[in-house]
Amino acid sequence: MMGNDLDSITGALADLTAPAAPGLADRIFGSWLAAPSRLGAAFVAFTGAGVQFVRSAESVRGDAGAFAEAYRDRFGRPLRPADRAPAGLLGALRGTSAASLQLDLRGLSDFERDVLTATSRIPAGQTRPYGWVAREAGRPRAVRAVGTVLARNPVPLLVPCHRVVRADGLLGDYMFGSAHKEQLLRAEQGNVDEVAALARQGVHFVGSDTTGVVCFPTCPHARRITLAHRHGFRTVGAALVSGYRPCRYCRPAAEVIPAHPDAGSDR
DNA sequence: CCCGTGACACTCC
DNA sequence: TGGAGTGCCACGG
Numbered sequence: 001m002m003g004n005d006l007d008s009i010t011g012a013l014a015d016l017t018a019p020a021a022p023g024l025a026d027r028i029f030g031s032w033l034a035a036p037s038r039l040g041a042a043f044v045a046f047t048g049a050g051v052q053f054v055r056s057a058e059s060v061r062g063d064a065g066a067f068a069e070a071y072r073d074r075f076g077r078p079l080r081p082a083d084r085a086p087a088g089l090l091g092a093l094r095g096t097s098a099a100s101l102q103l104d105l106r107g108l109s110d111f112e113r114d115v116l117t118a119t120s121r122i123p124a125g126q127t128r129p130y131g132w133v134a135r136e137a138g139r140p141r142a143v144r145a146v147g148t149v150l151a152r153n154p155v156p157l158l159v160p161c162h163r164v165v166r167a168d169g170l171l172g173d174y175m176f177g178s179a180h181k182e183q184l185l186r187a188e189q190g191n192v193d194e195v196a197a198l199a200r201q202g203v204h205f206v207g208s209d210t211t212g213v214v215c216f217p218t219c220p221h222a223r224r225i226t227l228a229h230r231h232g233f234r235t236v237g238a239a240l241v242s243g244y245r246p247c248r249y250c251r252p253a254a255e256v257i258p259a260h261p262d263a264g265s266d267r
Numbered sequence: 268c269c270c271g272t273g274a275c276a277c278t279c280c
Numbered sequence: 281t282g283g284a285g286t287g288c289c290a291c292g293g
Contacts, residue, residue: 111290130275134289145290147274166275173274181274202281 030071031082034064037093037157038187039180043067044093045079046086050102054093054155059176074154075107092158095124095188103155114138115149122163125188126218126250127195129167135254151175157184169199191218203232205252207244214239219250 026047034041034057041057043064053071060066068079091097105113118136122128133150134143150161153175162181166172174181185192195217198204206222207214210229214236215222233239236246236253246253 109290134275139289141287142289143275144273144288145275148272148290149274151274153274161274164274168276171274175274178274 027077029078029080030075032064032068032071032079033082033085035085035090035093038095038184039157039176042093042157044085044089045071045075046082046089047104049106050104051086051089051155051158052104054157056156056176056180095157101158103158105154108154111137111139111142111145112149115146116153116155116159119150119153119161119164120159122160123220124160124163125185125190126216126220127163127165127185127190128216128250130164130172131167132251133164136251140254147172160184167204169196169204191223198232201232202234205233205236205239207231207233207239207242212244213247214244214252215247216250216252219247221247221249 026049030045030047030052032043032045034043036042037054037056039056039058041062043055043057043060044051045053045067052075055067055070057067060070071077071079086102088097088099088101092101105116108116114137115133118133121136130146130150131140131143134140134146137146139145146164150164151173153159153161156162156175162174162184164172171178171181171185182192198206198217204217205214206217206219206225208221208225208229209231211221213221214233217223231239231242233242233244240246240253
């Protein structure tokens, strides 16, 4: 923690000089600062309710003005320099402590929030396909819409959209470029090369014949299956047919298989 | 309100 | 086997 007496004093003074409700100031402007992240310097905008907007400095050519302009385009308010960072922000940007950081996601649609929430549940170093996020968000067929939402993720790095990948094993696109997507996954100890090698063989799921559980290849359970007991599958269905059940941790398939054959002629 | 637009997925040759 | 074609859904103009 970085608290000290000076911080306490200046914080108390700020409270005295700014007696208005924080919600009022939030309606007039947002606060911004620059901070180190796993993608180099990053610009961060926030309100009293939490972090609202994050962009790598590189993506705006290191121009804080361009960042503020992008913020204004999106949130309709100007930015003002902050004197201190929200609790937990620096650790979260660094990827060391992802917990206890408040996000201000007001203004997003329910669908967008659900997509970001599902995405934030993907552990570091692991990946899930877009279809998985769609299912976890409660709209199993809104796969393309998930991509649209993530392309506009207001808080990349904090909501780890770089962990959402294509079902065919390719990493897919990324707001800051797919090279950075790969870089982030490697930094998180993701088994990027192993997954790619499996995908080239048509394997997208891995099961253990001792536990009868089938996982995504990035699942920690999958990664500790010894070679002798490891079986690859192209689809979850193929694994189920072989008597495997989906891992309850990485959930490569819905617990209850929907399988409503004729649901096309509704309404 | 219709239409075009995607960080996708699945099916066929 | 992989690339084109088609289906998909949420949004914005």
